[in-house]
Amino acid sequence: MTSAIERAVEAYVRAWNERDPAARAKWIEQCFAPAGRVVTRSRTIRGRDGLEREIASLLADPQWKEVRLGALDAAGTTFRLHGFADRHDGTSAHAFDAGEIDSDGRIALILTFAGPF
DSSP states (O other): OOOHHHHHHHHHHHHHHOOSHHHHHHHHHHHEEEEEEEEOSSOEEEHHHHHHHHHHHHHHSTTEEEEEEEEEEEETTEEEEEEEEEETTSOEEEEEEEEEEOTTSOEEEEEEEESOO
16 A cells, blocks of 8 residues: 555656646646645745646756656655656756655655755
């Protein structure tokens, strides 16, 4: 049986790979809290609309092939993951994310750190 965090993270990764905007919106609604935030070192992405714009921007860039999960560690309401954004040239961008889900099992916060640790 998968946990609420595992389901939310799986839907989150699917959203990053979904090219159909209507289908992507469903994945985002399933996994991301209405007021959810993704905090990077340089900015904050706020809410489902902000996440949608960020994903659409990545998918519009022809260098990117897919986003995938490397490893997930989850307990209680918190998680950490190692993710990859693969390019068509065979290289990948790495990220470490730590986050929290809300009482509805949706991602409320992700702190993301791009690049190797």
